Amino acid sequence: MPDLDPTPGGRADARRNRRQLIxxxxxxxxxRGLDVSALDIATAAGVGVGTLYRRFGTKEALLNSVVLGLYDELCxxxxxCMERADPWDGLAEFMMELAGANRDSRxxxxxxxDLEGPSSAELAQRTAALQDAVARLTEHAHAAGALRADVTWQDILICSRAPLDADHCLGVDAGPDGWRRVIMIMLDGIRAPGRTPLTxxxxxVYRPA
Incomplete structure (x- = not known):
């Protein structure tokens, strides 16, 4: 939603409010995840809830804008990663970054x-771009003989979520960097040559009806 205040000071305030809200x-x-109220966001940003609605129209539009920014960073x-000289390094780096991004933001x-699909056309475009990027990283690693042949790009995406629930088990604490160890162990498991055939x-890819 465009800022309507024609005065220079007003425009500066509007830009600052927008940055604070984001x-x-x-x-x-x-x-806290996506179940956060508009009032809580506005209070944290130091603005009134009315400012949130003037700048973005709805809370959902603000959330979508923020999520798009996170997706753009991943893109x-x-x-x-696709420009890395070693295809395995590129794949491993992206898998670690994706896992970290998911852990950093609930x-x-x-x-x-969300299997029901992206909430906007813009998010659908970013999702497709990231899927394509992972597919290409996987292809490059396969071509270099670094990735076991039976591992697909879909496997890479699913494996990247493994550390999301990897903090504690049976009295064992993983520590602040435990999730990185999980990814490193998984990377060794998908690196060529594989020992046990996958079943x-x-x-x-889920296709909503």
Whole structure:
């Protein structure tokens, strides 16, 4: 929604309010997920809830804007990883970054796990771009003989979520970097040559009816 205040000071205030709302929303969904109220976001941003609605129209539009920003960051990471000289390094780096992004933001993890599909056309485009990037990273690693042949790009995406619930088990605490160890162990498991053939048809892309 455009800012309507024609005065220079008004425009500066509107830009500042927008930045504060986006920053507050990122922090809120990181710790609490998408089930956060407009009032809580506005309070954290130091503005009135009316300002939130004037700037974004709805809370959902604000959430969508923030999630798109997180997806754009992942798309940038994927592009950097595809330019790595070693295809395995590129794949491993992206898998670690995706896992970390999901752990850092509960809201992002909720969106990436939603099987009902993206909530907007823009998010659908980013989702497709990230799927394509992972498929290409997987193809490059296969071509280099670094990734076991029976591992698909869909496997890569599913494996990246493994650390989301990897903090405690039977009295064992993983520690602050335990999730990284999980990804490193999994990376060794998918690296060529594989020892135990994978069973089942493997994960598939969900197509809502």
């Amino acid at each position: 920053a507050a929303t990122r922090e809120a969904i990181a710790s 940038d990471v994927a592009q950097d 809201g992002l993890a909720e969106v990436t796990a 089942g048809s493997g994960p598939q």
